[in-house]
Amino acid sequence: MITRVESAAATRRALLDAAAGLLDEGGPEAVTLREVGARAGVSRGAPYRHFADKDDLLTAIAARAWNSLADQAVTLGADPDMSTRGKVRAMLAGMLATGRERPHLYRLMHRPPAGPEVLQAAGRSQGPFIAALRDLVGDAQAHRFGAVLLSGAHGAISMEASGQLTRDKWKTDADEILDTLVGLLPAG
Amino acid sequence: MITRVESAAATRRALLDAAAGLLDEGGPEAVTLREVGARAGVSRGAPYRHFADKDDLLTAIAARAWNSLADQAVTLGADPDMSTRGKVRAMLAGMLATGRERPHLYRLMHRPPAGPEVLQAAGRSQGPFIAALRDLVGDAQAHRFGAVLLSGAHGAISMEASGQLTRDKWKTDADEILDTLVGLLPAG
DNA sequence: GGCCTTCAGGTGACATTGTCAACTTTGTAA
DNA sequence: TTACAAAGTTGACAATGTCACCTGAAGGCC
Numbered sequence: 001m002i003t004r005v006e007s008a009a010a011t012r013r014a015l016l017d018a019a020a021g022l023l024d025e026g027g028p029e030a031v032t033l034r035e036v037g038a039r040a041g042v043s044r045g046a047p048y049r050h051f052a053d054k055d056d057l058l059t060a061i062a063a064r065a066w067n068s069l070a071d072q073a074v075t076l077g078a079d080p081d082m083s084t085r086g087k088v089r090a091m092l093a094g095m096l097a098t099g100r101e102r103p104h105l106y107r108l109m110h111r112p113p114a115g116p117e118v119l120q121a122a123g124r125s126q127g128p129f130i131a132a133l134r135d136l137v138g139d140a141q142a143h144r145f146g147a148v149l150l151s152g153a154h155g156a157i158s159m160e161a162s163g164q165l166t167r168d169k170w171k172t173d174a175d176e177i178l179d180t181l182v183g184l185l186p187a188g
Numbered sequence: 189m190i191t192r193v194e195s196a197a198a199t200r201r202a203l204l205d206a207a208a209g210l211l212d213e214g215g216p217e218a219v220t221l222r223e224v225g226a227r228a229g230v231s232r233g234a235p236y237r238h239f240a241d242k243d244d245l246l247t248a249i250a251a252r253a254w255n256s257l258a259d260q261a262v263t264l265g266a267d268p269d270m271s272t273r274g275k276v277r278a279m280l281a282g283m284l285a286t287g288r289e290r291p292h293l294y295r296l297m298h299r300p301p302a303g304p305e306v307l308q309a310a311g312r313s314q315g316p317f318i319a320a321l322r323d324l325v326g327d328a329q330a331h332r333f334g335a336v337l338l339s340g341a342h343g344a345i346s347m348e349a350s351g352q353l354t355r356d357k358w359k360t361d362a363d364e365i366l367d368t369l370v371g372l373l374p375a376g
Numbered sequence: 377g378g379c380c381t382t383c384a385g386g387t388g389a390c391a392t393t394g395t396c397a398a399c400t401t402t403g404t405a406a
Numbered sequence: 407t408t409a410c411a412a413a414g415t416t417g418a419c420a421a422t423g424t425c426a427c428c429t430g431a432a433g434g435c436c
């Protein structure tokens with residue numbers, strides 16, 4: 001039997017999925033509450049029963065995406081068959097994959113100002129990242145390295161997405177930049 | 189005497205200034221063509237005499253900002269009293285200053301997809317940057333280093349703007365990351 | 377079982393905004 | 407002087423976010 005809260009949760013999920021789909025397909029301007037409602041099988045006013053406003057819906061999408069990356073990172077961190085350096089590389093590769101496969105979502109995840117919901121989810125994804133770096137460079141340097149690696153990775157992904165980082169112009173791409181960044185770490 | 193083309197150019201400039209001001213003050217949503225027109229002293233339809241649509245106006249703002257950075261970079265590149273490394277650092281600092289003082293504009297400059305107008309202006313700003321790197325690491329490595337430095341700088345600035353890079357969390361800031369990145373270069 | 381609260385959902389309405397078509401005005405070239 | 411082209415204005419319209427109000431049913435309480 002389907003309880004009321006279950007159906008409400010299902011609608012909420014459907015709204016998020018619909019909005020994320022529209023975002024992927026047509027960018028931010030394609031995300032209209034009317035179309036979101038239609039795709040989720042409800043009316044144009046229904047989203048207001050689950051989100052304060054459009055911005056709140058978009059924020060929830062960003063937070064969910066960060067949490068998905070966080071799950072990936074946690075799984076990678078626990079993998080006993082991978083080198084620590086390999087884990088770091090794989091975590092950054094996960095970000096790159098999101099940037100390439102879902103560029104609009106990736107941009108939304110980095111939209112300022114990041115609210116507490118997004119910051120917490122993003123922070124959760126960075127926990128295993130820092131932990132891996134601690135193994136490689138020690139407590140004192142982990143954050144310093146982490147900031148440089150993460151900045152470099154995000155910058156490369158972002159510039160590739162906007163069309164500013166092309167192989168034609170820079171003789172390289174985001175993959176190679178990630179390799180270079182990870183190469184800064186001592187072997188491990 | 190004021191010729192017609194002069195007055196048209198003045199209006200165009202006034203529209204750009206008004207839109208850029210609104211962007212700085214209230215972010216992208218504050219930029220409405222009606223308000224832009226009002227600030228520029230013309231009516232709501234006037235912008236269509238100078239720009240194809242709102243997007244075209246925003247693109248022009250981004251291109252102008254890139255050209256301003258390019259002018260800075262050209263000046264720095266020609267400065268005989270600065271070390272090559274100092275020039276590289278100063279060019280990146282110029283980007284950081286834009287990101288901190290005018291975060292909405294900075295984000296607009298990196299909005300995908302970057303049209304040819306923006307790409308050309310951005311490319312102009314990167315010319316002196318690559319030239320400086322050639323002096324430091326040679327032709328073969330200049331682009332590789334350039335991509336890493338630029339990605340790292342842009343990533344740090346972007347994460348700082350979105351609130352993801354805080355000293356509280358990462359024990360560092362964009363300034364220090366720029367220092368670290370420039371530190372990768374051989375002295376010169 | 378009957379009643380009542382609560383909440384998901386629907387609908388009408390409204391203000392804002394981007395955009396276009398039609399009109400007016402005014403340098404400027406012929 | 408006259409005619410043209412381009413700048414600017416205004417009316418209109420569709421799309422959209424949002425709110426107020428209404429409906430209906432699930433589920434707790436007597």
